[in-house]
Amino acid sequence: AQKVTQAQTEISVVEKEDVTLDCVYETRDTTYYLFWYKQPPSGELVFLIRRNSFDEQNEISGRYSWNFQKSTSSFNFTITASQVVDSAVYFCALRLNAGKSTFGDGTTLTVKP
Amino acid sequence: DTEVTQTPKHLVMGMTNKKSLKCEQHMGHRAMYWYKQKAKKPPELMFVYSYEKLSINESVPSRFSPECPNSSLLNLHLHALQPEDSALYLCASSQGARLAGGTDTQYFGPGTRLTVL
Numbered sequence: 179a180q181k182v183t184q185a186q187t188e189i190s191v192v193e194k195e196d197v198t199l200d201c202v203y204e205t206r207d208t209t210y211y212l213f214w215y216k217q218p219p220s221g222e223l224v225f226l227i228r229r230n231s232f233d234e235q236n237e238i239s240g241r242y243s244w245n246f247q248k249s250t251s252s253f254n255f256t257i258t259a260s261q262v263v264d265s266a267v268y269f270c271a272l273r274l275n276a277g278k279s280t281f282g283d284g285t286t287l288t289v290k291p
Numbered sequence: 292d293t294e295v296t297q298t299p300k301h302l303v304m305g306m307t308n309k310k311s312l313k314c315e316q317h318m319g320h321r322a323m324y325w326y327k328q329k330a331k332k333p334p335e336l337m338f339v340y341s342y343e344k345l346s347i348n349e350s351v352p353s354r355f356s357p358e359c360p361n362s363s364l365l366n367l368h369l370h371a372l373q374p375e376d377s378a379l380y381l382c383a384s385s386q387g388a389r390l391a392g393g394t395d396t397q398y399f400g401p402g403t404r405l406t407v408l
Contacts, residue, residue: 213396221379223334223399269333278347279397281333 180205182272184282191260192290199255199285201270207231212246212253213271213279223269229253260289294318295400297382303406306372312403314365314382322387323365324397325357328379340365341387372407379404 181204191197203212214226227237229246237244241258257264270282295316304310314323322341326334339347340359354376356368365382379402385395 215399220401221381221404222401223381223383225396225398228396273395278336284331284333286331 180207180210180272180274180280182270182280182282184268184270184285186285187283188286188288190288190290193262194259195289196256196258197260197287197289199257199268199270199287201253201255201282203251203253203270203272205272205274207274209274211273213273214244214253214255215269215271216266217269217284218266226255257287260287262289262291265289295382295384295398297380297400297403299403300401301404301406303408304369304372305408306374308372309368309370311369312367312380312382312405314367314384314400315363316384316398316400317363318384318398319362320384320386320398321362322385322395323359324383324385325365325367326381326383326399328381328402330378334381338367369405372405374407377406 183202185200189197210231212229216224216226227244234246234248236246243256245254253270265288267284267286269284271279273279298313302310324339325337327337328334336349337351338357343359343362354371358366381402382400383397385397387395
């Protein structure tokens with residue numbers, strides 16, 4: 179069975195601080211896909227990134243960066259110089275070729291001015 | 292354009308009412324999904340349609356009845372709901388060229404906040 183653990187339930191930072199959201203996953207499959215989604219108070223789940231299991235290259239997109247490490251089954255997400263608009267719930271998800279996604283319980287990030 | 296639209300935004304209904312939630316996408320996606328999300332919880336998959344055919348039903352009670360009239364539209368018909376069915380209902384779509392393909396990125400709509408009195 180597959181599982182996604184986001185151990186941090188809530189994180190609070192002050193604007194301009196860097197913050198890392200942790201995601202640890204479990205699967206026996208060798209081919210899988212990892213996702214991060216952002217859910218602001220409005221409710222919509224916004225797709226941020228997809229990473230394939232066979233591509234361990236880290237990625238940076240503006241203030242966002244992702245660190246994928248197969249050795250520790252982790253796919254962590256870092257926001258640099260956080261802003262109030264980054265306040266949201268962030269979900270990490272795992273998807274196998276069989277199609278169904280498994281979501282973590284989410285991390286609520288609050289960025290204070 | 293990665294937009295999935297959902298109507299209505301909010302819905303309040305009694306336990307004897309019949310109502311429908313609507314979802315629409317114009318990205319040419321062939322897979323569409325219904326999720327239910329309770330407060331402070333992750334989304335839970337309810338149904339998956341692939342090429343307008345129901346392919347996954349996650350043991351959802353029959354008071355929820357999905358319908359996919361065409362490749363762009365997905366409905367969720369509600370009847371005789373219970374107060375515990377109050378939640379955010381999210382629709383998503385993905386390319387669905389091969390439903391089992393994990394490369395399918397799901398794009399979500401803004402959701403319908405449902406309250407059952």
